[in-house]
Amino acid sequence: MPLLAATLSLVLHAAAVAAPPLDPDGLRQILETRDQLIVEQIFRRRAGEVLPFIDGFLERGLRMIEEGRPEADGIAEMDLGLRFARIASRAFGDDLLERYAASFAGWSPAERTQFRAGQAAYRTGRNAERAGEQDQAWLSHRESLRIAESLEDAWGTAMSLGGLARAELALGKLEDAVRSARRAADLNRRLRLVDPEVDALLIAGQALDRASQDRAALTNYARAWAIMVDRPVSELRRKARDMYIACLERVGQSAEVERVRTADEESRRAQGASDE
DSSP states (O other): OHHHHHHHHHHHHHHHHHSOOOOHHHHHHHHHHSOHHHHHHHHHHTHHHHHHHHHHHHHHHHHHHHTTSOHHHHHHHHHHHHHHHHHHHHHHTOOHHHHHHHHHHTOOHHHHHHHHHHHHHHHHHHHHHHTTOHHHHHHHHHHHHHHHHHTTOHHHHHHHHHHHHHHHHHTTOHHHHHHHHHHHHHHHHHTTOHHHHHHHHHHHHHHHHHTTOHHHHHHHHHHHHHHHTTSOOOHHHHHHHHHHHHHHHHTTOHHHHHHHHHHHHHHHHHTTOOOO
8 A cells, every 4th residue: 555655664664853963971871881782783773874973073173173172082982983983884784884983983184184185175175066167076076076085084975976066067077077976876875865876867867868768767867766755845855856757758658657656745745745
């Protein structure tokens, strides 16, 4: 029963969204006084929040060092983030988060400075995107990607690839845009970052569309819609739906268009959102 399934999925998702953010002090106490499997289960249920949660410890530790506090205190904070990342890697069956946290915690002073330079390059790229200066955006995102990859900064790499893909699409570098977007989608999937993954899939789809590769574009749009269909109504969800439907219509799959519209209507009805 599609409506019942959609309702159940949305109820479970809404419960996760409505829950307060992961509590660093509460989870630290569980980690120190109870079984780590409890944290592992919490991470499985709240997968999309885990990387920002872990990154909070890493960034906090780095700021402590930058502010001149005892380096041992900052390292201890980062090591706590690494402990949580190790649990997350077990929860997700993927060691990417653990390797990311281990790299971050192990950076030398020079590498920490490079990390901040990479963040600045990414911000410059985003500002250039907003200003319509796509050549500058491309250059800045290339630089942020170079730094992130050299530091084994998985999150920075994913963000930089997404920015690079956007700039390449805007500049008409379609093959490059597809390549960057696919890499970004894969990394974001492994990092459990849903919206950036979907954004990347849609960029790949658009680039393939412009290259007149409708069938390949359709695969990316279908993946994006499959992720978003039972998520709460949002601009990104609407975008994924509309791009998928438009591509289906171009390739003459009218029956699938109706199935997408029906699934969309059932999902929105289940969450009390009759119109976007």
